[in-house]
Amino acid sequence: MGDMIATDRLAAEFDAGSRDGYFVARDLFTPEEVAEIRETFMEMNANGPVEGLSEIVGGRGEYTPDDPLRFYPRMMQPHFHPELPVGPVAKKYMLDPRLRPYLRAFMGDEPVAVQSMFYFKPPMARGQELHQDNYYLRVKPGTCMAAWLAIDDADFENGGMKVVPGSQDLEIACPSQADASISFTTDFVAPPEGMSAVHVDLKAGDVLFFNGSIIHGSSPNSSATRFRRSLIFHYVPLSSEEVGKWYGIAMETFDGDKVEIQGATGSGPCGTAQPMRPH
Numbered sequence: 001m002g003d004m005i006a007t008d009r010l011a012a013e014f015d016a017g018s019r020d021g022y023f024v025a026r027d028l029f030t031p032e033e034v035a036e037i038r039e040t041f042m043e044m045n046a047n048g049p050v051e052g053l054s055e056i057v058g059g060r061g062e063y064t065p066d067d068p069l070r071f072y073p074r075m076m077q078p079h080f081h082p083e084l085p086v087g088p089v090a091k092k093y094m095l096d097p098r099l100r101p102y103l104r105a106f107m108g109d110e111p112v113a114v115q116s117m118f119y120f121k122p123p124m125a126r127g128q129e130l131h132q133d134n135y136y137l138r139v140k141p142g143t144c145m146a147a148w149l150a151i152d153d154a155d156f157e158n159g160g161m162k163v164v165p166g167s168q169d170l171e172i173a174c175p176s177q178a179d180a181s182i183s184f185t186t187d188f189v190a191p192p193e194g195m196s197a198v199h200v201d202l203k204a205g206d207v208l209f210f211n212g213s214i215i216h217g218s219s220p221n222s223s224a225t226r227f228r229r230s231l232i233f234h235y236v237p238l239s240s241e242e243v244g245k246w247y248g249i250a251m252e253t254f255d256g257d258k259v260e261i262q263g264a265t266g267s268g269p270c271g272t273a274q275p276m277r278p279h
Helices: 002-020 031-044 086-094 100-107
Strands: 022-025 111-119 128-131 145-150 161-163 198-200 207-211 216-218 230-237 251-253
Touching (some): 031 086, 100 111, 100 145, 100 207
Antiparallel strands (some): 022 207, 128 216, 145 207, 145 230, 161 198
16 A cells, blocks of 8 residues: 555656656655754864865855855765765665655666765855756756755745746757856856746755756855855756766665766857856
8 A cells, every 4th residue: 555655646746757858756865864964064064165076166266255156166976086085975875765766757768877065065055057957967868867955944034945836848958147146156047037036945854846948946055144055966867878978987776886978079058168157
């Protein structure tokens, strides 16, 4: 009976996600698991950014001395670092079997893990403007899928997630310049006429799934005391023929099989052939 209920629930979520391009799996991870992730990453960053792990671009040139992100930049590909405490933790949750059926249902294929990121988003930090993930991952054919694990309750006040329902079927757009006063990244994709962003409130332990074409982002953290931490994973279908060269380094299935996919070829949506850096 329990398996039948779980299957029916997943089918209902699949229907909702197919319609809107995103869905939330509530309480997918326990408070104890969330605490393990939070404490491991906070301890790793106790003395500030970690060389080779934290995103420090141009000697932190993008962060002014009073920017909260100067001390708490996001950590890129922590699962690449088995020698650090965050490495095994990121890898364990990246390939957690609870994620697999959701990813497989929405991709219609076996998921392959390609990216992990940890966002601290401390109080008063800037957000990340609206964008599309497959602009960076450049998956062909099809698109990528994100699993966004909330480590703190995430809402409007502390800069929670926002998505543009229905945008999952759009082409990947060439972004315009984001407002640096509210976004720490440079790209902005405006929703088409008739579409607008909605906030998705999450509780710690919830996972937000969305595909690589849906327009999404987050507002600044206006709270004076609350972090909005998140552990984010990206996956591509096993049948993918191309993926951005930044991601095709050590791809792995949930069964532990190593996968090789050709680096993306041709020009991106901006009409240029230069590689796009990880978002």
